[in-house]
Amino acid sequence: MNGLLVLGKSGQLAQALVRQAPEATFWGRADADLSDPQSVVARIRDLRPATIINASAYTAVDKAETDVAAAQMLNATAPGVVAQAAADLGIPFLHVSTDYVFDGSGDTARNEDAATAPLGVYGRSKLEGERRVAEAGGQWVVLRTSWVFSPDGANFVKTMLRLGTERDQLNVVADQIGGPTEAGRIAAALLEMTRQMLADRQKGGLYHFAGAPDISWAGFAREIFARAGLACEVRDIPASDYPTPARRPANSRLDCARIAQDFGIDRPDWRADLDTVLKHLGYMT
Ligand SMILES: NC(=O)C1=CN([C@@H]2O[C@H](COP(=O)(O)OP(=O)(O)OC[C@H]3O[C@@H](n4cnc5c(N)ncnc54)[C@H](OP(=O)(O)O)[C@@H]3O)[C@@H](O)[C@H]2O)C=CC1
Ligand SMILES: Cc1cn([C@H]2C[C@H](O)[C@@H](COP(=O)(O)OP(=O)(O)O[C@H]3O[C@@H](C)C(=O)[C@@H](O)[C@H]3O)O2)c(=O)[nH]c1=O
Numbered sequence: 397m398n399g400l401l402v403l404g405k406s407g408q409l410a411q412a413l414v415r416q417a418p419e420a421t422f423w424g425r426a427d428a429d430l431s432d433p434q435s436v437v438a439r440i441r442d443l444r445p446a447t448i449i450n451a452s453a454y455t456a457v458d459k460a461e462t463d464v465a466a467a468q469m470l471n472a473t474a475p476g477v478v479a480q481a482a483a484d485l486g487i488p489f490l491h492v493s494t495d496y497v498f499d500g501s502g503d504t505a506r507n508e509d510a511a512t513a514p515l516g517v518y519g520r521s522k523l524e525g526e527r528r529v530a531e532a533g534g535q536w537v538v539l540r541t542s543w544v545f546s547p548d549g550a551n552f553v554k555t556m557l558r559l560g561t562e563r564d565q566l567n568v569v570a571d572q573i574g575g576p577t578e579a580g581r582i583a584a585a586l587l588e589m590t591r592q593m594l595a596d597r598q599k600g601g602l603y604h605f606a607g608a609p610d611i612s613w614a615g616f617a618r619e620i621f622a623r624a625g626l627a628c629e630v631r632d633i634p635a636s637d638y639p640t641p642a643r644r645p646a647n648s649r650l651d652c653a654r655i656a657q658d659f660g661i662d663r664p665d666w667r668a669d670l671d672t673v674l675k676h677l678g679y680m681t
């Protein structure tokens with residue numbers, strides 16, 4: 397894609413974009429440090445990109461509870477400043493957010509109009525980022541996704557593969573339900589949305605996008621071990637038996653009808669994507 401700037405280089409989404417749009421410009425923290433967003437804006441003005449995708453974030457959910465300023469800077473302040481610069485340049489800005497903006501009550505899927513109420517610092521900072529991107533005006537997308545996995549970076553699949561080879565039994569939370577989403581699918585969705593936004597300058601807004609079917613972390617872990625051929629038994633536990641600094645939503649189900657309707661993008665089946673990622677990591681599936 398011509399003139400695409402991606403903020404992020406080594407992260408899960410950034411690496412997926414490297415594979416799908418190698419001609420784009422990728423700036424990691426060493427190239428453009430978003431803890432100093434004004435310096436990044438200066439570099440953006442020099443580069444004059446045609447589109448910006450923000451694949452950078454503070455994603456350490458538990459660490460964020462005590463590292464509030466850094467989470468706020470990366471997830472809220474910087475996206476707002478860069479979105480404003482994009483609006484000033486008249487170019488599309490695509491941003492990514494999370495199911496953790498919700499409190500996870502109930503057991504039905506939430507659409508984009510559902511009330512937000514984050515349970516922790518990460519979710520609050522991401523929600524603030526959403527607001528700032530929208531308030532910057534211009535042509536923007538905020539894509540809320542969930543439970544991202546890929547061969548790169550840190551994610552639940554890689555954690556399970558590590559623990560599954562070390563242990564023959566693992567306790568995993570069974571009362572949190574969501575949609576695991578392969579990073580390559582998010583990259584493809586963002587690139588398709590970019591194409592459609594450039595063709596129709598009215599397009600944009602807030603969208604949900606997650607893999608299907610919805611499952612618990614325990615169910616996801618079981619599927620990971622089965623497909624990777626690891627003999628590790630998963631035991632269902634309630635979240636109350638797995639204390640963490642940050643609370644996580646019990647119901648992370650995202651209703652993804654709007655992106656299908658407006659952009660023709662459907663929920664990907666994470667089970668097939670899991671096989672692809674496992675192959676990439678050297679597992680026979
Ligand atoms: N991971 C998940 O399960 C989920 C993620 N999301 C959202 O998806 C998006 C992508 O997440 P994901 O790919 O998993 O994130 P990762 O944690 O894998 O990658 C984070 C990225 O942020 C960049 N970054 C961190 N600090 C800075 C900084 N100070 N300056 C510049 N860049 C920085 C990193 O840069 P560098 O390339 O230099 O390392 C890296 O590319 C985020 O908005 C996240 O909130 C939403 C739902 C679930
Ligand atoms: C390692 C482990 C985790 N768990 C639980 C803890 C937690 O409830 C759940 C997932 O743990 P993780 O820490 O991998 O997941 P977490 O970092 O909370 O993942 C989230 O990251 C952010 C960035 C998002 O935006 C979310 O969509 C979501 O993907 O699994 C177990 O029950 N047993 C275990 O052995």
Ligand SMILES: [Mg+2]
Pocket residue numbers: 455456457
């Ligand atoms: Mg984590």
